Amino acid sequence: MIGAGLAGAAMAQCLSTRGWRVDLFDAASGPAQAASALPVGMLSPHVTRAPTPLSELSALGVDHTRAELQRLLPPGRGWQACEVDNWGHDPGRWPAALVRPSALVQAWLDEAQATGRLTCHWNSPVHALQARDGLWCLQDAAQQTLGEAPTVVLAAALGSAALLQALSGASDWRPWPLHPVKGQMSLGPQQGKPLAPRPQRNNGVFVPRYEDADMPAPWPQRLWSMGSTYDRGHANTEVTEEAHARNAESLRLIFSTHEAAPALGDAPWQGWAGVRCASLDRLPMAGAVPNVGALQAHMARPGAHRTRLDLSQVPRLSGVYALTALGSRGLTLAHWCAQQLALQMDDQTKHAPHDLWRCVDPARFVWKQSRRQETHKPTSASVASTKL
Numbered sequence: 001m002i003g004a005g006l007a008g009a010a011m012a013q014c015l016s017t018r019g020w021r022v023d024l025f026d027a028a029s030g031p032a033q034a035a036s037a038l039p040v041g042m043l044s045p046h047v048t049r050a051p052t053p054l055s056e057l058s059a060l061g062v063d064h065t066r067a068e069l070q071r072l073l074p075p076g077r078g079w080q081a082c083e084v085d086n087w088g089h090d091p092g093r094w095p096a097a098l099v100r101p102s103a104l105v106q107a108w109l110d111e112a113q114a115t116g117r118l119t120c121h122w123n124s125p126v127h128a129l130q131a132r133d134g135l136w137c138l139q140d141a142a143q144q145t146l147g148e149a150p151t152v153v154l155a156a157a158l159g160s161a162a163l164l165q166a167l168s169g170a171s172d173w174r175p176w177p178l179h180p181v182k183g184q185m186s187l188g189p190q191q192g193k194p195l196a197p198r199p200q201r202n203n204g205v206f207v208p209r210y211e212d213a214d215m216p217a218p219w220p221q222r223l224w225s226m227g228s229t230y231d232r233g234h235a236n237t238e239v240t241e242e243a244h245a246r247n248a249e250s251l252r253l254i255f256s257t258h259e260a261a262p263a264l265g266d267a268p269w270q271g272w273a274g275v276r277c278a279s280l281d282r283l284p285m286a287g288a289v290p291n292v293g294a295l296q297a298h299m300a301r302p303g304a305h306r307t308r309l310d311l312s313q314v315p316r317l318s319g320v321y322a323l324t325a326l327g328s329r330g331l332t333l334a335h336w337c338a339q340q341l342a343l344q345m346d347d348q349t350k351h352a353p354h355d356l357w358r359c360v361d362p363a364r365f366v367w368k369q370s371r372r373q374e375t376h377k378p379t380s381a382s383v384a385s386t387k388l
């Protein structure tokens with residue numbers, strides 16, 4: 001397993017409780033130190049007028065994560081139930097929860113560790129995967145072996161992209177359209193009466209009050225927050241005054257239309273910035289990793305008909321899986337996807353809703369690309385040689 005954020009921890013928990021022995025490698029010195037270090041995030045459904053794959057996935061995922069929260073964490077120690085008022089699209093009041101992702105990550109890792117089948121390897125950036133004698137060899141930048149296993153799950157958010165690209169070989173295709181989206185949240189200590197009875201969403205979410213007895217420094221145990229900004233293509237985690245100003249503007253829009261302008265106290269605003277990993281169609285990537293070279297070779301064969309190959313027939317790399325591109329919905333999607341992927345890895349695909357699982361298949365981009373390539377029309381010479 002590579003990556004110890006929401007995706008990797010959920011995967012480690014699902015696999016180890018199903019009997020797998022898991023070695024977890026992460027470049028950081030501990031769990032949840034990248035996007036999953038978000039001080040507080042919202043678990044809420046993605047409501048649309050007509051159902052879409054994302055709205056259906058999110059409905060399943062919200063219920064699933066809420067059950068995980070209730071099972072693993074006492075309220076007030078990593079999460080609290082709430083409702084959210086939506087003012088923009090999908091107007092209305094929806095059930096939601098405020099969650100500190102690192103609490104959930106730790107709870108999943110604790111549960112995995114309790115099985116005795118999880119070993120964590122911190123400060124272990126994986127630079128490359130090499131196939132060797134039926135095993136995948138994880139190598140660092142100096143080509144030293146970090147570990148070997150017959151099965152690997154890439155749950156390293158954007159870090160997965162470089163590893164996947166290297167596995168695809170030199171290719172002019174673009175099978176992994178993953179991109180960074182930087183976000184900054186503004187927050188501060190919540191004092192006195194909260195500015196609203198519940199979170200308000202309109203081009204960002206204002207959380208009037210979140211209380212967490214285990215909140216790590218430097219964040220206040222009781223805080224308000226406003227966020228987050230969206231900067232597509234940016235991959236740094238610098239907190240800027242300019243992003244605070246954009247959050248202040250979003251806050252003003254929420255309150256100027258509905259209540260008096262807020263006063264959040266005199267304390268200087270604190271900020272947290274992280275980088276989301278998003279795919280081209282905004283859906284996650286969860287499933288078996290395609291063998292891009294084998295697919296290209298298949299398509300180049302004389303007589304290969306590009307539109308006849310179903311997604312399920314795309315050749316896969318034996319033993320390599322991905323759970324990445326959770327975008328802005330890691331809380332909603334990580335554990336539901338991890339559970340479905342663990343079932344798939346145990347050959348129990350009948351439990352996954354077939355159509356939705358196709359929508360998150362990591363092979364979907366390269367499959368679509370292969371269908372757009374020029375069909376190889378057999379020449380008379382190649383037909384003749386085939387007949388001979």
Ligand SMILES: Cc1cc2nc3c(=O)[nH]c(=O)nc-3n(C[C@H](O)[C@H](O)[C@H](O)COP(=O)(O)OP(=O)(O)OC[C@H]3O[C@@H](n4cnc5c(N)ncnc54)[C@H](O)[C@@H]3O)c2cc1C
Pocket residue numbers: 002003004005006007008025026027028031032033034035036037038040041042043101124125126127155156157158159160182183184185227228229272273274275276323324325326327328329330331332
């Ligand atoms: C500002 C902001 C606000 C957000 N708000 C919400 C919200 O309200 N609700 C919500 O659901 N989501 C929210 N998100 C999104 C959420 O944080 C992510 O979807 C989620 O954390 C992604 O989890 P992950 O495990 O895929 O990635 P990460 O948490 O980024 O973990 C990836 C891990 O992989 C490791 N890694 C990377 N490359 C390598 C390598 N080569 N070798 C070894 N290890 C490697 C990293 O060290 C890291 O630990 C927000 C994100 C941001 C930035």
